[in-house]
Amino acid sequence: xxxxxxxxVLTAWxxxxxxxxxxxxxxxxxxxxxxxxxTGELSVAGQAIVSxxxxxxxYAQNExxxxxxxxxxxxxxxxxxxxxxxxxxxxxxxxxxxxQQLLAEQQxxxxxxxxxxxxxxxxxxIIRIGYHQRFGKxxxxxxxxxxxxxxxxxxxxDPASAVIGAATSTDPLLDIVQGFFPRSYYYxxxxxxxxxxxxxxxxxxxxxxxxxxxxxxxxxxxxVVEMRRRLAVTGDLPAGADLESDxxxxxxxxxxxxxxxxxxxxxxxxxxxxxxxxxxxxxQTRINQLRMSLExxxxxxxxxxxxxxxxxxxxxxxxxxxxxKIVWSARAQVGKPYRATPIFRGDIQYLELNPTWTVxxxxxxxxxxxxxxxxxxxxxxxxxxxIDRDGRTVDPFSVDWSKYSRGVPYTLRQEPGPNNALGRxxxxxxxxxxxxxxxxxxxxxxxxxxxAFSSGCIRIDKPLELAELLLRxxxxxxxxxxxxxxxxxxxxxxxxxxREPVLILYLTASLDLDGSIRFAKxxxxxxxxxxxxxxxxxxxxxxxxxxxxx
Numbered sequence: 001x002x003x004x005x006x007x008x009v010l011t012a013w014x015x016x017x018x019x020x021x022x023x024x025x026x027x028x029x030x031x032x033x034x035x036x037x038x039t040g041e042l043s044v045a046g047q048a049i050v051s052x053x054x055x056x057x058x059y060a061q062n063e064x065x066x067x068x069x070x071x072x073x074x075x076x077x078x079x080x081x082x083x084x085x086x087x088x089x090x091x092x093x094x095x096x097x098x099x100q101q102l103l104a105e106q107q108x109x110x111x112x113x114x115x116x117x118x119x120x121x122x123x124x125x126i127i128r129i130g131y132h133q134r135f136g137k138x139x140x141x142x143x144x145x146x147x148x149x150x151x152x153x154x155x156x157x158d159p160a161s162a163v164i165g166a167a168t169s170t171d172p173l174l175d176i177v178q179g180f181f182p183r184s185y186y187y188x189x190x191x192x193x194x195x196x197x198x199x200x201x202x203x204x205x206x207x208x209x210x211x212x213x214x215x216x217x218x219x220x221x222x223x224v225v226e227m228r229r230r231l232a233v234t235g236d237l238p239a240g241a242d243l244e245s246d247x248x249x250x251x252x253x254x255x256x257x258x259x260x261x262x263x264x265x266x267x268x269x270x271x272x273x274x275x276x277x278x279x280x281x282x283x284q285t286r287i288n289q290l291r292m293s294l295e296x297x298x299x300x301x302x303x304x305x306x307x308x309x310x311x312x313x314x315x316x317x318x319x320x321x322x323x324x325k326i327v328w329s330a331r332a333q334v335g336k337p338y339r340a341t342p343i344f345r346g347d348i349q350y351l352e353l354n355p356t357w358t359v360x361x362x363x364x365x366x367x368x369x370x371x372x373x374x375x376x377x378x379x380x381x382x383x384x385x386x387i388d389r390d391g392r393t394v395d396p397f398s399v400d401w402s403k404y405s406r407g408v409p410y411t412l413r414q415e416p417g418p419n420n421a422l423g424r425x426x427x428x429x430x431x432x433x434x435x436x437x438x439x440x441x442x443x444x445x446x447x448x449x450x451x452a453f454s455s456g457c458i459r460i461d462k463p464l465e466l467a468e469l470l471l472r473x474x475x476x477x478x479x480x481x482x483x484x485x486x487x488x489x490x491x492x493x494x495x496x497x498x499r500e501p502v503l504i505l506y507l508t509a510s511l512d513l514d515g516s517i518r519f520a521k522x523x524x525x526x527x528x529x530x531x532x533x534x535x536x537x538x539x540x541x542x543x544x545x546x547x548x549x550x
Contacts, residue, residue, distance in 0.1 A: 021112055022066070028116035030064045044120045047098050050540045051127040057160040058123060066119045067167040073103065075173040076122055080129075083174065088194055088291030089132060093538050094125040126163055131540050133181040136298035138533040139541045143526070146342040146433065150302040184304065184324050186511060187297050193509070193517045194290040197283055205283040206233040211276040217269060219248040227271065230279055231255045236262075262512070264315065264520050266449045281519075289509035289519060292530050300503055303345050308501040309470075311437075311458050313341050314508050314520035316451040318437070318460050320469055326513060328469055333440065333451040333459035340524045341456050341504060346429030348437075348500040351467055353485045353492045354416035355426045359384070360434055363455055365406055372401040379412065383419060387411045416489050424486045425463045427470070429502050437502070439463040452523055458504070470500050 033056050036042040042049040049055060058067075068076070077099050084091040102118040140147040153159055166176045183191070200206065209226045224246045231237035237255040253269040261267040263278045310319045313334045320328040335341035359368060371378045376396040379386060386394045388410055399410070414420050423439020433456065440459035445451060453459075460466065464479045471477040471494065485492050508520045508527055522528075 021110075021115075024112035025066050025116045025119070026064045028112055029059055029066070029119065032116065032120060033059050033064070042120075044117045044124075045098050045102060047095050047121055047124070048538075049120060049124045050538055051124050051131075052540070054127055054159055054163075055120075055123060058127075058163050061160050062164055066115065067164060068119050068122045069168075072167060072173065073099070073118065073122055076125060077103075079174050079177070080125065083129075083177075085198065086191060086195055087133070088191075088294040088534075089137060090535065093132075093137070094128050095121045099125065123163065123167065126166060128538060128540070129177065130159070130163070130166075130180065133177065133298065134301070136295050137538065138295060138530060139539070140296075140299050140343075142541075143529050143533065144343060146344050147299070148344045149299050152302060181301075184297075186324075186326075187294065189511045189515050190290060190293055190297070190509065190517075193511075194287065194294065197287050197290060200233060201283045201287060206230050209276055209279045211273065211280070214273075215248055215271040217248050217250070217253045220246055221248070222246055224248050224252065227256070227279070228252060231259060234259070262516060262518050264449055264518070278519075286509070286519060288531055289527070290517075291534060292527055293507045293509040295530065295534055296505060296507055300345070300505065303501065303503060305501050308503060309348065309437075309466075311341075311502070311504045312510055312520075313343070313504065313506050314523050315510050315518060316520075318458065318466075320466060328465065329513065330466065331446045331451065331461040333442070333445055333453045334523075335454050335456040336452050337524055339455045341454070341458060342433045342435060343504055343506050344431065344433070345501065345503050346431050348427050348429045348470065348496055348502050350428050350493050350495045351470070352426050352428060353482065353494065354424060354489055355420065355422045355438070355491060356416060357414040357421045359412040359414070360455075361407065364408065364412055368412065369401065369404060369408065372396065372399075376401065382414060383417055384412050384414045387413060416491055423459075423463065425467055425482075427463075427466070427502075435504075437463075437466075450521070450523075470496055 032042060032044065036049065036052070037056055040052075042055075077096065080091050080094045080096045080099075084094060084096075098121055099118070102114060102121060106114045106118060134153070135151050139151075140149060154162075162180065166173060169176060207226060207229050209230050210223050212223065215221055215223065215227070225244060228237055228241070228243045228245070231252075232239075232241065232243055236259040237243075237252070241251055241255075248271075256271055256275065257267040257269045259279070260269075260275060265274055265278060304324065306324055307322050308320075310321065311317075311332060311334075312319070316332050316334060318330050318332045319326050368379070368384075376399070379396050386396045386399065388394050394410060401408075416424075418424070419441050421441070423441055426436055426438035428436050435457050437458045437460050442453065442459070443461075445453050445459075446461045464482050467482055468474065468477060468479050477494070506524070506526055508522050510518045510520070512518050
């Protein structure tokens, strides 16, 4: 049959159902719900019904009457066919083929059981859609126990009533669903980029570029033609540009720089091995990155406020948002792969100017203690004080460091100054990971295209600019005022009022300030696990306040 049964045929079929048949459908619905509540499981037309207690609540509230009319069923199937891929999700997760099959069976041979099955499958499908739009398909805590993003149902809306309303309303179903889940401009921008890349894939993808020796401006080489055609597909080479010239001219150099910047490479306009590698990444890989970024944004939807700080780890950047719009950004340095920056949310409570740095136990054990055993002057040169348990400063040359292998009975504290590991300012959001934002004396590292250098904290470029914006008091806390405190070398704490939420994220596909797409390397090898779960079976882990069927 065609992808969708015509609404006219469906309407005629439903209208022809007798009252007795409707009663039979209701009895069958109640029988299936009883089975779900008794066994905790339900399979309909070979499909696992995973919406559990919520499904039971919906039909009980609707007095076990069928929910889905002919037109509404067609709208649901249409929404799944078009809407799921646009969100980076899979139509099969919403019973797409089963709904079509049940419709075909009912058209050919109407009977109460098929109609009951169709209603149950349709309701489970809309629950899955709503659940995935609210929380994401994947529970992030299954992949990373550090994640602490909120997972709560609407505080002011009954989910069962919302589903019944969506199924029985005459308003367009897509409008209702989108009204439940309004999206930020950033999410919409990534979704548009996904649709764009899906279209590129449908048109045949982009051509490969033959790797080889480095190509530089002025070179003449047949591969230049390949590069022109490749860059034209993604718009890095403007429309109307010459696609046949084999000369690496200024227009191609400019296009290469744009491409390199979007892919986290040194934007030097020279095409070497890394540039060729990025050019030849398949479009499906980029589609997967976009799908995963949309999923990760769904995870944080409940934590996004109007104003917040965001860190995107693989893109090495930090942002400040006001009214959910990016108003400031800067380069960042993040944790090394073996000391990865964790993904979580917090609230910046205060700034500390001219901070001291108390060496964390792990860094003391793994980095500093081995150096102390070789040369106690290391801490002297680093302006690090050795403090005993009574708070007294100890001469590092008086300690036999060789007898310690793990911990030491001393606190090591680096005093304020330009060489302090935290730089001149830190932004504190208390958390179990001892991670925060801070300045750094290692400023030259910001010029690297790959910046995973820290022990887990986030080092930020332009920290005074961020401090001024967070304090929201330019009359008393301008950058000049902040600099005056820094020049005094006196440690000073400044509380934020209100506190500023901070979200530490992991998006390997993101948007630049102008809305263009950026792709980053998966520096912590997190994408494979998420992609497998995103393509895997549906599990609806009950969020706070929602029980599974018992």
